[in-house]
Amino acid sequence: xxxxxxxxxxxxxxxxxxxxxxxxxxxxxxxxxxxxxxxxxxxxxxxxxxxxxxxxxxxxxxxxxxxxxxxxxxxxxxxxxxxxxxxxxxxxxxxxxxxxxxxxxxxxxxxxxxxxxxxxxxxxxxxxxxxxxxxxxxxxxxxxxxxxxxxxxxxxxxxxxxxxxxxxxxxxxxxxxxxxxxxxxxxxxxxxxxxxxxxxxxxxxxxxxxxxxxxxxxxxxxxxxxxxxxxxxxxxxxxxxxxxxxxxxxxxxxxxxxxxxxxxxxxxxxxxxxxxxxxxxxxxxxxxxxxxxxxxxxxxxxxxxxxxxxxxxxxxxxxxxxxxxxxxxxxxxxxxxxxxxxxxxxxxxxxxxxxxxxxxxxxxxxxxxxxxxxxxxxxxxxxxxxxxxxxxxxxxxxxxxxxxxxxxxxxx
Amino acid sequence: xxxxxxxxxxxxxxxxxxxxxxxxxxxxxxxxxxxxxxxxxxxxxxxxxxxxxxxxxxxxxxxxxxxxxxxxxxxxxxxxxxxxxxxxxxxxxxxxxxxxxxxxxxxxxxxxxxxxxxxxxxxxxxxxxxxxxxxxxxxxxxxxxxxxxxxxxxxxxxxxxxxxxxxxxxxxxxxxxxxxxxxxxxxxxxxxxxxxxxxxxxxxxxxxxxxxxxxxxxxxxxxxxxxxxxxxxxxxxxxxxxxxxxxxxxxxxxxxxxxxxxxxxxxxxxxxxxxxxxxxxxxxxxxxxxxxxxxx
Numbered sequence: 051x052x053x054x055x056x057x058x059x060x061x062x063x064x065x066x067x068x069x070x071x072x073x074x075x076x077x078x079x080x081x082x083x084x085x086x087x088x089x090x091x092x093x094x095x096x097x098x099x100x101x102x103x104x105x106x107x108x109x110x111x112x113x114x115x116x117x118x119x120x121x122x123x124x125x126x127x128x129x130x131x132x133x134x135x136x137x138x139x140x141x142x143x144x145x146x147x148x149x150x151x152x153x154x155x156x157x158x159x160x161x162x163x164x165x166x167x168x169x170x171x172x173x174x175x176x177x178x179x180x181x182x183x184x185x186x187x188x189x190x191x192x193x194x195x196x197x198x199x200x201x202x203x204x205x206x207x208x209x210x211x212x213x214x215x216x217x218x219x220x221x222x223x224x225x226x227x228x229x230x231x232x233x234x235x236x237x238x239x240x241x242x243x244x245x246x247x248x249x250x251x252x253x254x255x256x257x258x259x260x261x262x263x264x265x266x267x268x269x270x271x272x273x274x275x276x277x278x279x280x281x282x283x284x285x286x287x288x289x290x291x292x293x294x295x296x297x298x299x300x301x302x303x304x305x306x307x308x309x310x311x312x313x314x315x316x317x318x319x320x321x322x323x324x325x326x327x328x329x330x331x332x333x334x335x336x337x338x339x340x341x342x343x344x345x346x347x348x349x350x351x352x353x354x355x356x357x358x359x360x361x362x363x364x365x366x367x368x369x370x371x372x373x374x375x376x377x378x379x380x381x382x383x384x385x386x387x388x389x390x391x392x393x394x395x396x397x398x399x400x401x402x403x404x405x406x407x408x409x410x411x412x413x414x415x416x417x418x419x420x421x422x423x424x425x426x427x428x429x430x431x432x433x434x435x436x437x438x439x440x441x442x443x444x445x446x447x448x449x450x451x452x453x454x455x456x457x458x459x460x461x462x
Numbered sequence: 463x464x465x466x467x468x469x470x471x472x473x474x475x476x477x478x479x480x481x482x483x484x485x486x487x488x489x490x491x492x493x494x495x496x497x498x499x500x501x502x503x504x505x506x507x508x509x510x511x512x513x514x515x516x517x518x519x520x521x522x523x524x525x526x527x528x529x530x531x532x533x534x535x536x537x538x539x540x541x542x543x544x545x546x547x548x549x550x551x552x553x554x555x556x557x558x559x560x561x562x563x564x565x566x567x568x569x570x571x572x573x574x575x576x577x578x579x580x581x582x583x584x585x586x587x588x589x590x591x592x593x594x595x596x597x598x599x600x601x602x603x604x605x606x607x608x609x610x611x612x613x614x615x616x617x618x619x620x621x622x623x624x625x626x627x628x629x630x631x632x633x634x635x636x637x638x639x640x641x642x643x644x645x646x647x648x649x650x651x652x653x654x655x656x657x658x659x660x661x662x663x664x665x666x667x668x669x670x671x672x673x674x675x676x677x678x679x680x681x682x683x684x685x686x687x688x689x690x691x692x693x694x695x696x697x698x699x700x701x702x703x704x705x706x707x708x709x710x711x712x713x714x715x716x717x718x719x720x721x722x723x724x725x726x727x728x729x730x731x732x733x734x735x736x737x738x739x740x741x742x743x744x745x746x747x748x749x750x751x752x753x754x755x756x757x758x
Contacts, residue, residue, distance in 0.1 A: 100492065107521065108508060123612065130522040133581055245481035247613035303477035405503045 082413035084111030084420040089150050093141050093166055094157035095119040095128030102155050103132050105409040115151040118144045141166050145173045153419045161265040164189040171196045176203040178415040182275045182436035185265050190433040197429030205415035206432020210280040212411040215354040219347055219384050223284050228342030231321045234281055236338040238273040238327040243301050261307050267443045269311045269327035275439030280338050281323055288459050289315035294446035300330035311446045352402035355381030434459045465623030472617040482613045486606035493602040497594045510591040517582035525581050534704040535571035537718040542708035543680035545569050547593040566683035600703025603628045626658040626703050645691045649747045656699035660692045660706035679711050689713040693726035
């Protein structure tokens with residue numbers, strides 16, 4: 051970015067901040083109120099499907115017309131929690147019978163996305179697909195090809211790109227505020243087994259697909275894809291190489307899929323992303339950090355902070371910003387509508403997004419469907435990020451280095 | 463709910479048990495996100511923000527929960543009332559006090575209209591709001607226990623904040639889980655049963671030099687001394703949770719209380735009263751008491 055571009059960005063960023071403060075309804079974290087109502091179908095009523103149903107119910111202009119799941123209990127629970135929804139055990143029957151369901155959200159296990167996405171696109175439906183889009187490079191490319199050939203909206207569920215905190219941080223990243231990237235790291239720490247109780251031992255593999263090495267992308271693919279994409283988006287670049295490894299640190303219950311992984315992604319510019327994920331410790335949770343020559347950013351999905359270097363130029367606005375102390379560092383809180391919140395006396399330590407990041411990703415999809423808003427994260431971005439996740443997992447599983455052929459990310 | 467939930471499960475397959483407990487606690491967290499009045503993105507906050515202006519469509523689970531609130535409110539003659547929040551605030555039980563007369567005008571579950579045909583909720587009183595703190599913990603434990611049972615686990619104990627507990631089966635070699643009711647000399651034997659214990663929060667409000675009681679009576683809008691403890695045993699934790707809250711206000715078992723619930727309440731003269739079809743589950747644990755020499 052040249053100096054003129056930087057100045058333009060600075061002006062745009064300052065303008066966006068002012069607009070957020072003056073017109074909260076137009077702000078980054080505005081509630082979803084669709085101008086034209088949309089009937090939505092949700093395929094997959096497991097953990098993620100339930101979360102999706104919960105977020106859709108908060109939106110104005112959205113009705114849940116149909117829910118699909120092959121498991122009767124999950125389907126019943128989903129239907130009970132969704133006013134007016136019809137239940138289906140087979141997504142093809144749902145597509146055939148409910149022509150009024152124009153928008154579909156796919157929240158099944160990753161390896162089942164491809165067939166459903168292709169059928170939904172062929173039936174002329176708008177599709178939101180959870181990421182990773184698929185468990186193989188070929189399936190990711192097939193979904194991207196089908197989306198390109200469809201007139202409908204295809205939104206890949208990479209939530210960082212819709213997240214108001216991350217969008218606000220992106221404007222700073224692209225200005226003088228952070229300047230040249232020095233290093234990057236991210237983690238996803240939690241403490242659980244990644245197992246789901248199956249109603250019948252014979253169905254254990256179906257319910258515990260994340261622990262099945264044949265279809266699971268492991269922590270690097272299933273968790274990492276979302277987080278890697280934050281760096282793809284900010285840098286405008288994809289990695290050229292992945293290295294990795296992993297082990298079982300806590301859940302030695304016969305599983306083969308690692309409960310603790312690390313991997314490194316090299317970018318052509320020379321900057322490096324270090325990633326760690328575990329199911330054996332909650333410390334630090336999930337976040338991404340970008341170190342720049344002027345400032346560093348710590349992004350934690352519902353919260354974000356910027357840490358300025360002492361020699362970084364003062365930009366003015368940060369004088370009034372909310373701050374939090376972290377040991378020897380002082381973080382400036384990155385929060386949309388900061389001025390409005392300050393006026394209401396609500397700007398306090400730890401303030402974050404009013405809704406989970408999923409809400410904003412679904413909202414962007416439905417605005418594209420209802421109002422023709424530009425697609426925030428299309429199939430190509432989704433496929434590229436998913437392919438990086440697949441190859442990062444390959445590096446973790448083999449404990450070696452995997453070159454990422456740029457031609458894989460071009461699609462086709 | 464802002465409290466600690468714990469799950470103890472017994473069985474042969476440790477990884478499966480862990481997965482069951484994780485799924486159960488995950489459901490509790492999910493319900494907390496749905497029904498917390500402190501979360502701006504909860505279903506309850508949405509209802510509270512909009513139901514005063516228009517009927518708000520709600521899902522079947524939320525409708526059933528509000529219908530259960532209305533049922534216990536009716537049966538307890540208004541002693542359990544999830545609309546009491548404004549009054550609690552006005553009396554200074556939660557934060558800065560206000561005018562209780564103004565607050566009383568918006569309290570009353572009869573001002574919450576539930577329409578089953580359209581599955582909507584609407585407030586008819588301006589300023590009304592719902593607080594499900596007296597029932598949501600029990601509902602969360604019922605759902606968590608259902609997940610555990612559906613996974614084939616037949617032995618476990620779940621509790622929320624040590625005030626509501628659900629027993630699944632009984633420990634190996636025992637006929638029941640034995641739970642002590644702190645603040646009383648009783649222990650209770652629970653086998654596929656739920657139990658809730660309510661106590662006053664301990665907060666005493668001072669108004670014009672007078673020390674007022676611990677418990678607010680939603681029917682009169684004024685603090686009362688109430689019971690110093692109320693314990694209810696039944697099949698559903700949602701029901702025992704709501705009824706233990708109501709009995710704290712009433713201090714005696716009302717006529718309208720479902721017969722299948724068993725209650726433990728302190729008495730002025732005789733010490734304690736245990737009433738209900740399962741009173742045999744309660745026994746005194748003090749050594750001087752003849753009935754307390756052995757467990758059932």
